[in-house]
Amino acid sequence: MALIILRRVGQAILVLLLVALIxxxxxxxxxxxxxxxxxxEATVAQxxxxxxxxxxxxxxxxxxxxxxxxxLKFDFGTSYRGAxxxxxxxxxxxxxxxxxxxxxxxxxxxxxVITGIYTAIRRGGWFANIILSGxxxxxxxxxxxxxxxxxxxxxxxxxxxxxxxxxxxxxLGWWSTGFLTVSGLKSLVLPAITLGLYQLTxxxxxxxxxxxxxxxxxxxxxxxxxxxxxxxVHFRHAMPNTLVPVVTIAGLQIGSIVAxxxxxxxxxxxxxxxxxxxxxxxxVDIPVMSAYLLLVGTxxxxxxLIVDLLYLAIDPRLRDAGNGENQ
Amino acid sequence: xxxxxxMAATAAAIFTSAASAExxxxxxxxxxxxxxxxxxxxxxxxxxxxxxxxxxLQRDMSGAIIPSLATDWAALADNPNVWRFNLRQGVTxxxxxxxxxxxxxxxxxxxxxxxxxxxxxxxxVKDVRAVDAHTVDIETHGANPLxxxxxxxxxxxxxxxxxxxxxxxxHNFQAGETNYATMNTNGTGAFMxxxxxxxxxxxLVANPDYWGADLYPNEVTEIIYTPxxxxxxxxxxxxxxxxxxxxxxxxxxxxxxxxxxGLKLATAAQNRVIFFxxxxxxxxxxxxxxxxxMNMAINRDAIKQVVMRGQSDPxxxxxPPFVNGWTEALNTVPxxxxxxxxxxMADAGYGNGFATTLNCPNDRYINDEAICxxxxxxxxxxxxxxTLDAKPKAQHFPYIQxxxxxxxxxxxxxxxxxxxYIFNFLIHSQTDDRGSWNxxxxxxxxxxxxxxxxxxxxxxxxxxxxxxKIWAAVQExxxxxxxxxxxxxxxxxxxxxxxxQPEDQPHFQFLSFQ
Numbered sequence: 001m002a003l004i005i006l007r008r009v010g011q012a013i014l015v016l017l018l019v020a021l022i023x024x025x026x027x028x029x030x031x032x033x034x035x036x037x038x039x040x041e042a043t044v045a046q047x048x049x050x051x052x053x054x055x056x057x058x059x060x061x062x063x064x065x066x067x068x069x070x071x072l073k074f075d076f077g078t079s080y081r082g083a084x085x086x087x088x089x090x091x092x093x094x095x096x097x098x099x100x101x102x103x104x105x106x107x108x109x110x111x112x113v114i115t116g117i118y119t120a121i122r123r124g125g126w127f128a129n130i131i132l133s134g135x136x137x138x139x140x141x142x143x144x145x146x147x148x149x150x151x152x153x154x155x156x157x158x159x160x161x162x163x164x165x166x167x168x169x170x171x172l173g174w175w176s177t178g179f180l181t182v183s184g185l186k187s188l189v190l191p192a193i194t195l196g197l198y199q200l201t202x203x204x205x206x207x208x209x210x211x212x213x214x215x216x217x218x219x220x221x222x223x224x225x226x227x228x229x230x231x232x233v234h235f236r237h238a239m240p241n242t243l244v245p246v247v248t249i250a251g252l253q254i255g256s257i258v259a260x261x262x263x264x265x266x267x268x269x270x271x272x273x274x275x276x277x278x279x280x281x282x283x284v285d286i287p288v289m290s291a292y293l294l295l296v297g298t299x300x301x302x303x304x305l306i307v308d309l310l311y312l313a314i315d316p317r318l319r320d321a322g323n324g325e326n327q
Numbered sequence: 328x329x330x331x332x333x334m335a336a337t338a339a340a341i342f343t344s345a346a347s348a349e350x351x352x353x354x355x356x357x358x359x360x361x362x363x364x365x366x367x368x369x370x371x372x373x374x375x376x377x378x379x380x381x382x383x384l385q386r387d388m389s390g391a392i393i394p395s396l397a398t399d400w401a402a403l404a405d406n407p408n409v410w411r412f413n414l415r416q417g418v419t420x421x422x423x424x425x426x427x428x429x430x431x432x433x434x435x436x437x438x439x440x441x442x443x444x445x446x447x448x449x450x451x452v453k454d455v456r457a458v459d460a461h462t463v464d465i466e467t468h469g470a471n472p473l474x475x476x477x478x479x480x481x482x483x484x485x486x487x488x489x490x491x492x493x494x495x496x497x498h499n500f501q502a503g504e505t506n507y508a509t510m511n512t513n514g515t516g517a518f519m520x521x522x523x524x525x526x527x528x529x530x531l532v533a534n535p536d537y538w539g540a541d542l543y544p545n546e547v548t549e550i551i552y553t554p555x556x557x558x559x560x561x562x563x564x565x566x567x568x569x570x571x572x573x574x575x576x577x578x579x580x581x582x583x584x585x586x587x588x589g590l591k592l593a594t595a596a597q598n599r600v601i602f603f604x605x606x607x608x609x610x611x612x613x614x615x616x617x618x619x620x621m622n623m624a625i626n627r628d629a630i631k632q633v634v635m636r637g638q639s640d641p642x643x644x645x646x647p648p649f650v651n652g653w654t655e656a657l658n659t660v661p662x663x664x665x666x667x668x669x670x671x672m673a674d675a676g677y678g679n680g681f682a683t684t685l686n687c688p689n690d691r692y693i694n695d696e697a698i699c700x701x702x703x704x705x706x707x708x709x710x711x712x713x714t715l716d717a718k719p720k721a722q723h724f725p726y727i728q729x730x731x732x733x734x735x736x737x738x739x740x741x742x743x744x745x746x747x748y749i750f751n752f753l754i755h756s757q758t759d760d761r762g763s764w765n766x767x768x769x770x771x772x773x774x775x776x777x778x779x780x781x782x783x784x785x786x787x788x789x790x791x792x793x794x795x796k797i798w799a800a801v802q803e804x805x806x807x808x809x810x811x812x813x814x815x816x817x818x819x820x821x822x823x824x825x826x827x828q829p830e831d832q833p834h835f836q837f838l839s840f841q
Contacts, residue, residue, distance in 0.1 A: 044760075047728075159568070164569070165553060166527070267559075
């Protein structure tokens with residue numbers, strides 16, 4: 001067991017090194033920070049000087065190894081744009097993104113499972129069909145369009161909810177939360193729906209097909225034969241078996257919720273790491289971009305690692321296979 | 328009875344507008360990059376700094392230079408190399424420290440230090456001296472008639488505060504450390520910074536001891552500044568009443584703002600000209616006739632009507648109308664004469680046209696990529712087959728500076744409001760310290776000498792004559808293809824009285840309410 005974990009952790013480190021390498025290769029094409037830094041009055045000589053100072057003239061592999069070496073010491077350098085240490089900058093932005101991701105994950109999970117089970121039980125019913133065709137919108141409309149539509153309806157036309165920002169936040173130590181104020185909670189509604197809508201439809205369709213699958217099983221038929229009520233058959237016997245794969249997939253999706261927050265955060269001016277990343281791309285703030293990509297990479301690797309370990313714990317066959325190789 | 332109700336209603340309306348009149352919620356696309364007043368020479372950074380810090384002098388809402396921390400200034404009668412500034416008395420910084428000549432000497436030297444982004448504007452300065460507590464002399468290498476124009480964004484800091492907080496020099500990348508001044512301020516301006524969350528929200532409150540209390544309206548008591556990047560969201564925030572004034576109104580939403588009751592649109596010509604650059608060194612565009620033909624092929628009125636929805640000011644010269652040296656004749660838009668253009672192309676031996684690539688930014692100027700697309704079609708009419716290559720500004724600018732482009736788009740603002748600023752960067756031959764935005768390959772020793780002479784010519788009549796001569800040479804050589812000057816739009820609540828400033832810098836002490 002310990003060996004398996006070690007091997008998985010080793011793989012995770014390899015993946016992160018690859019993420020860093022690929023992001024460094026991409027940086028060659030995002031442009032040159034020197035112009036953003038020096039302004040239009042800079043002379044040719046000054047530009048060359050700053051390029052040298054920032055190490056941009058070094059070969060890519062040297063920049064890469066310097067970055068990895070410093071990252072190992074948790075030193076991600078100083079942001080070109082904000083003139084602050086990158087680690088501080090990301091830490092100050094992370095609470096906004098994590099709160100948004102958490103709320104939209106809960107929103108997607110709760111409504112996805114409820115509508116999924118409903119559409120499975122009432123298969124072919126008119127309301128279920130409306131939900132199913134409505135869910136196509138969630139899948140097919142791009143996130144920024146959904147965001148703008150929601151802003152238009154709920155902020156401009158109805159004036160119920162704010163169109164941008166996080167509202168009032170309360171600082172709890174280094175964590176700033178929007179959960180404790182009315183304006184903070186109101187500000188969460190539209191971005192959370194925008195971010196969670198795609199996941200919601202995904203979870204709903206998955207729940208529905210799993211539920212339909214389970215309903216065809218023999219034990220459901222026997223449960224019916226025993227004369228159990230519909231309610232008991234659906235919610236005692238069918239639902240728990242449906243939820244196992246749904247929860248797994250939903251867990252894996254948390255990583256993509258954080259990663260996809262970039263677009264939602266830009267539309268709603270949500271001051272999280274996604275917005276920070278977009279601003280950094282525009283400014284060619286390489287230290288922030290590389291740290292962010294590494295952060296998202298770590299998140300994905302970490303979630304996958306946990307899921308793998310959970311599978312090992314649940315399924316003895318995988319465990320045996322793992323040990324078998326080493327005996 | 329009805330009359331009474333109406334009066335009460337009017338009174339209530341006046342009362343509510345007066346009560347809410349004190350806070351202004353201000354939004355624009357980008358945030359200030361740093362609160363350190365000398366670390367970034369960039370529009371949104373200066374715009375926020377102007378609320379908090381003052382310079383010796385500044386531009387008002389019409390763009391004219393007015394006194395600020397200096398009450399008056401003049402070159403010494405016996406030595407034109409020295410400008411003498413008389414400082415305003417009784418001015419204090421936000422922390423209560425008195426403002427005097429020591430602070431001016433310190434601030435100018437700080438702006439000239441390594442790591443400062445303002446030092447280019449002070450490259451002519453040799454020495455700064457305090458004559459007495461409220462008099463300062465700035466000595467230049469040779470006479471510099473333009474020194475004043477370079478000081479409009481040169482902010483004054485308190486020497487004692489800077490020493491105490493270890494910010495004697497601007498943020499420097501070599502140090503790689505956080506600078507106290509990037510997040511903390513201590514100026515003499517009309518507003519004091521109360522809180523700041525980068526990219527999120529900056530709150531400023533009125534300075535109770537502001538020296539200009541009697542000079543300007545000063546009706547705003549609090550500013551809440553929120554950058555909103557997405558144009559649709561920014562417009563939505565204005566329409567829903569969550570913000571009171573926005574800069575950067577996108578052209579497609581102008582009518583919407585103008586037609587919404589309770590809102591109004593303020594418009595003014597911006598100090599920024601948009602044009603195309605061409606390769607003079609080799610290829611078809613090295614032939615003057617080809618450049619002239621391309622200039623004729625551009626239909627500037629069509630660009631204004633179709634691409635810019637009426638929001639542009641077509642021009643025939645790469646100089647905004649505020650700039651010293653501008654004339655109606657230079658500004659005349661060239662005729663869109665396709666027959667003459669085709670004849671010139673045939674003359675030059677390109678009767679069958681040629682193929683080239685147009686490099687264009689897609690996130691820098693208003694409708695930049697759309698203008699380029701329109702020009703691709705216009706060039707096709709005279710047989711030039713143009714491939715459009717639109718990129719984000721971070722890639723576009725380094726590429727055109729590398730000199731690899733034959734045909735590119737560029738915009739130019741003129742913070743000094745003088746032609747020399749255009750010549751020095753766009754016309755002078757590319758050398759280590761001049762011509763950094765002239766990758767055209769155009770190089771004319773006579774013109775270069777005239778450009779350098781402008782820097783020390785104190786006889787204004789002679790200087791203006793030289794400027795006119797340089798422009799004549801520039802126009803004759805058809806170095807660039809001018810397109811238009813951009814138009815600025817600010818959307819705001821209709822009870823706000825505020826002019827659009829040509830540098831896109833609101834100065835909120837000038838704002839008043841109806």
